[in-house]
Amino acid sequence: MAGHVPVTIDLIRAAHARISGHARRTPLLGAPFLDRIAGRRVLVKAECLQHTGSFKFRGAWSAITALGGDVRGVLAYSSGNHAQGVAYAASLRGLPSVILMPADAPAIKIANTRALGAEVVLYDRATEDREVLGAALAKARGLELIPPFDHPQVIAGQGTVGLEIAEQARDLGISQAEVLVCCGGGGLTSGIALALEAEAPQFRTRTVEPEDFDDVAQSLAKGAVVTNPLRAGLCDAIVTPAPGRLTWPILQRLCGPGLVVSDTQALRAMALAHDRLKLVLEPGGAVALAAALFLPEQFSSNTVIVTASGGNVDRDVLLRALATGDTHADS
Amino acid sequence: MAGHVPVTIDLIRAAHARISGHARRTPLLGAPFLDRIAGRRVLVKAECLQHTGSFKFRGAWSAITALGGDVRGVLAYSSGNHAQGVAYAASLRGLPSVILMPADAPAIKIANTRALGAEVVLYDRATEDREVLGAALAKARGLELIPPFDHPQVIAGQGTVGLEIAEQARDLGISQAEVLVCCGGGGLTSGIALALEAEAPQFRTRTVEPEDFDDVAQSLAKGAVVTNPLRAGLCDAIVTPAPGRLTWPILQRLCGPGLVVSDTQALRAMALAHDRLKLVLEPGGAVALAAALFLPEQFSSNTVIVTASGGNVDRDVLLRALATGDTHADS
Numbered sequence: 001m002a003g004h005v006p007v008t009i010d011l012i013r014a015a016h017a018r019i020s021g022h023a024r025r026t027p028l029l030g031a032p033f034l035d036r037i038a039g040r041r042v043l044v045k046a047e048c049l050q051h052t053g054s055f056k057f058r059g060a061w062s063a064i065t066a067l068g069g070d071v072r073g074v075l076a077y078s079s080g081n082h083a084q085g086v087a088y089a090a091s092l093r094g095l096p097s098v099i100l101m102p103a104d105a106p107a108i109k110i111a112n113t114r115a116l117g118a119e120v121v122l123y124d125r126a127t128e129d130r131e132v133l134g135a136a137l138a139k140a141r142g143l144e145l146i147p148p149f150d151h152p153q154v155i156a157g158q159g160t161v162g163l164e165i166a167e168q169a170r171d172l173g174i175s176q177a178e179v180l181v182c183c184g185g186g187g188l189t190s191g192i193a194l195a196l197e198a199e200a201p202q203f204r205t206r207t208v209e210p211e212d213f214d215d216v217a218q219s220l221a222k223g224a225v226v227t228n229p230l231r232a233g234l235c236d237a238i239v240t241p242a243p244g245r246l247t248w249p250i251l252q253r254l255c256g257p258g259l260v261v262s263d264t265q266a267l268r269a270m271a272l273a274h275d276r277l278k279l280v281l282e283p284g285g286a287v288a289l290a291a292a293l294f295l296p297e298q299f300s301s302n303t304v305i306v307t308a309s310g311g312n313v314d315r316d317v318l319l320r321a322l323a324t325g326d327t328h329a330d331s
Numbered sequence: 332m333a334g335h336v337p338v339t340i341d342l343i344r345a346a347h348a349r350i351s352g353h354a355r356r357t358p359l360l361g362a363p364f365l366d367r368i369a370g371r372r373v374l375v376k377a378e379c380l381q382h383t384g385s386f387k388f389r390g391a392w393s394a395i396t397a398l399g400g401d402v403r404g405v406l407a408y409s410s411g412n413h414a415q416g417v418a419y420a421a422s423l424r425g426l427p428s429v430i431l432m433p434a435d436a437p438a439i440k441i442a443n444t445r446a447l448g449a450e451v452v453l454y455d456r457a458t459e460d461r462e463v464l465g466a467a468l469a470k471a472r473g474l475e476l477i478p479p480f481d482h483p484q485v486i487a488g489q490g491t492v493g494l495e496i497a498e499q500a501r502d503l504g505i506s507q508a509e510v511l512v513c514c515g516g517g518g519l520t521s522g523i524a525l526a527l528e529a530e531a532p533q534f535r536t537r538t539v540e541p542e543d544f545d546d547v548a549q550s551l552a553k554g555a556v557v558t559n560p561l562r563a564g565l566c567d568a569i570v571t572p573a574p575g576r577l578t579w580p581i582l583q584r585l586c587g588p589g590l591v592v593s594d595t596q597a598l599r600a601m602a603l604a605h606d607r608l609k610l611v612l613e614p615g616g617a618v619a620l621a622a623a624l625f626l627p628e629q630f631s632s633n634t635v636i637v638t639a640s641g642g643n644v645d646r647d648v649l650l651r652a653l654a655t656g657d658t659h660a661d662s
Binding site for chain 2: 025108116171277
């Protein structure tokens, strides 16, 4: 049903009107030390400062506020940023939320999702199918499923990041830029690309993915969807097998070429964001900054704008990133 | 000379007009997990996201842009946040800056201050007097001294934080709050207090200091300036012997009672800001948040607004803070 609503700039503008005063308008940050490493101006859209620590709150709020009045609650499956975004957006709207999480998910993530107001339903990864379970639960309890990216109102919500980037860049007098987006299923990237097509058509949107999970870069290069095997990776927030049914045509029309960084580059970008911007990033939220800093030969514009899309990082991974070096000593 | 300009709300408003588009309008952040610990709403004015990682850029910009046209450069002595703020503000204005730093300051801080555009002049703490040296240099080279806090235009620049807090709180519908400010010499606190007196008179400004460096809290309690011995402390950014000549009358008239936190509380607040707000704070920039979280019995209002005044922390201190525990596990 929702899948039939076309994703347009008007849908994004309407989402922005609903989000205003609820999602944070996150700052666009920079530091001379980062510019020096990149050899050009680097601006960072700090979505790690969004409610629940990632941009996912925007899509969740957009989708939930677009539901009809007779909805009794929402359902999502995710143990990550989308779960937290949906749980918190639902609780602010006074709607119950049910999040399906694998029983072997870290206890901390389960506790946090509960603390944000969700009812967590655990399932056994080995013996249960979360989609079947989710569909049954949704039907039995009258819940609306909020998918992580392949949903018009979710894409529209993420696209509000693009509206803000266009406006903030304009305020800074920037007329030309490449905009790098940390890309998993493509919800954030396609939303931003649509927003920039309308509001800053001279900007180019480019995807950034981790090595070995570059399904979008490969798909863009080939002109057809290429699928990665689904497996675990350091950049867990953006490890997806393929672009979505709704996101792919938008990515194909507006984005590319895709960029790819190593895990080590993502960790180094985390350390630099930490020391130079005072921001905590997670690996999947740092790949766009990593590309801006460490792949300078890939860009032709004087300004590169990157999304720092999330900051929900476990302590051990953060310490690994900080162990890549005290970047204060680099300059 | 500059010392004779009275510090008024008009001076702060004029500084705000000069700063607009140059200093960042930093966000006012919060997280449900912090509210739960504090037992009330906690909002964090994230000045660690300001240029050079602390609010000091505001006062530096305000003072430098208030100078007459015949100034050939500026001078400051500081190895910390004020040095960086002055160096960067001067470089953006195309003015040379000279920063006097002790020769035994960390090499990284010297390198960073140079990288921000300053000429660093080293002196020997044991044998040279920096004030005598600074006065001689200023005279010989026609440089204007920018003091760290006891200067009307510096106080006015820091006061712009207060104008923004008043406006951001109004946007959130907050009509009553205690505003906690990390307090060293009192430049930030007195500026904020003056701004709130005019723009949010129902708000109360309160100082927060580290244990054993509570000269302002003691002065406020006694009604007369009390002096601490000057020595090193974990919260190095706000370790000062006494409130200033210009700041004290403002603090006495508008602020208090003063609050005091332990170093351990400051470190725990750093860890919570890190995990829950995705912000890197330094100990001296975390004491106000520490008071909000760990001294709940000290407050009567439903909302406490805290300044997170800086994030320039050495890696070893940051790791000490993170070692106080993974705060994700608290909830």
